[in-house]
Amino acid sequence: MTYDPISRTFLDFFRERGHETVPDCSLIPPPGDPVLFTTSGMHPLTPYLEGRPHPLGRRLVNVQRCLRTTDLDEVGDSTHLTLFRMLGSWSLGDYDLPQSLRWGYVLLRDGFGIDHDRLHVTVFGGDDQVGPDEASQRIWEEIGLPVELTGEENWWSNGPTGPCGPDTELFVWTGDGPPRGTPGTDDRWMELWNHVGMRYHRHPDGRLTPLRQSNVDTGMGFERLEMVLRGHRSVFEGDGLVPWVRGVGDVWGLRDEPLRLVGDHLRSSVAVVGDGVCPSNTGRGYVLRRLLRRALTTLWRDDPSRSLSDLPTGPVRHTLDGFGQRVTVDEVRQVFSGEERRFRELLRRGRPVVSRRRSRGPLTDEDYRDLHDTHGLPRDLVDGLLSEAR
Structure with missing residues (x-):
């Protein structure tokens, strides 16, 4: 199953049950939202989960970039992926959690x-x-799936405050042979x-109060589902990641974990740039900066001459087209090359x-704060320089 059949099967199933399709939106939340990026499909729907009527009705379905x-x-x-x-x-x-299950x-x-x-459920x-969520437990026992009761692992929220509630997690066996x-x-x-x-709504003091309405929110990672349906061993074998695995592997000779990390971070960075973000020292720009610098740190670990200018056009174009983003490949390259120059200069x-500070002894938390505030060296970069010197 490719992207279209998988998503179509999912959307059609719920549309047949009265759900209206919500369009995919940008990774950038609307003005006033304190969260930096859209982290889940429910994020753009928070006002409606809190009781505001949604213009499309009470049953919704979508595929959202996160x-x-x-x-x-x-x-x-x-x-695990950063962008999915x-x-x-x-x-x-409308309907209750047992119906959703x-x-x-x-x-x-x-x-x-x-x-x-x-299948296994918690x-x-x-x-x-x-x-305890006894209603959900009864459903799974009736269906005949093994059920495991847990604590905070099965309590979902999108942050320390706001809408939240108990959840059921469906797990699938990915190993060889019968499940164990x-x-x-x-x-x-x-x-x-x-x-x-x-x-429920969680308040800053930790209290829980009922929401105006009882909702159901479900989320399933497309790339993980694709991995299961195609019998793959990794999400990096899916349609959205293969161009990055091939491109990064071919041009820089990376394999295994470094290949996956660099491919993930560069792909994520392309999508963030495509939604209008530029590197900076704060907010969304800092997230983009961190992703690019983590990728560069991995690239330069074995060969400092490696450069993002060698990144093939194909994977970049594939990601921009996949999310319908109008930024050009050249514009992405300009952002990447500018950040690479700044990072080389910072190093x-x-x-x-860092060498002078380390010569006085092990770094303290105060050293890390001063290196960041005075010299612009974040802790993870300092640790990278320290390991580089060993």
């Missing part, structure tokens, strides 16, 4: 052909404010689809500064 930096240290393995597509469905005060199971089993025996087991263990004991169980009973100036 960017998350919370898992940067895990990017480079077989399942999220397949999402919503009930805005029933539909989700039917879609995975009949729509996508995923074997019942490859359910919120309760805490000191909210009891549980998602908590064997990492070959991969999280695939999250169904959230979005019915040139930073090496002797």
Whole structure:
């Protein structure tokens, strides 16, 4: 299944059940939103989850581009990406979470052909404010899937405050042979689809109060689903990543984790630039700067002469076209080359500064703060220079 059939199967399933399609929107949230990037399909729908009527109705579905930096240290393995597509469905005060779970199971089993025996679910087991999600547990027991009760792992929110609630996570077995263990004991169980009973609002003091309406919010990573359906070992074998894996591997000779990290970060950077962001020291620009500099740090680890100017046109064009972005390849190259020049200059100036500071002994938190505030050297860059000197 390629991108179109996978997304079409998902969208058609929910459209047949009365859902209207919400268009994919930019990675940049609307003005006034404190979050830097759209991190989930539900993010643009927050006002409607809180009770505002949506112009398209109470049942919605879409495929939304998302960017998350919370898992940067895990990017480079077989399942984590910074930029990804999220397949999402919503009930805005309409049907309940058990109905969503029933539909989700039917879609995975009949729509996508995923074997019942490859699935495992986890359910919120309760805490000191909210009891266990017994309704969801009963559904899964009726269906016959193994159920594991957990704590905060099955409580979903998009930040420290705002809409939140208990969730069910559907895991799929990605290993050879029959499934073994549980998602908590064997990492070959991969999280695939999250169904959230979005019915609470968390306040700054930690209190929970009911939302004006009880909602359902689901999100499934397209690239992970593609990996499962095609029998791949990695999300980097999917249509959106293959051009980057080939391009980065061919031009710089990278393999394995460095190849995946550089490919992911450059692809993510292209999409961020395509949505209008330029590198800077704050906000969204700093996220872009960090992505590019992490990629360059990896590239230069074995060969400081490597340059983003050698990046093939094909992967850049593929990503811009895939997200319908009107920025040109040349404009992306200008942003990348400018940031590379600045980073090379910062490293040139930073090496002797860090070396002198290190000669006095191990760096303290105060040293790191001063290097950042006085010399513009962030902690991860300082650590990179220190490891470089060993």
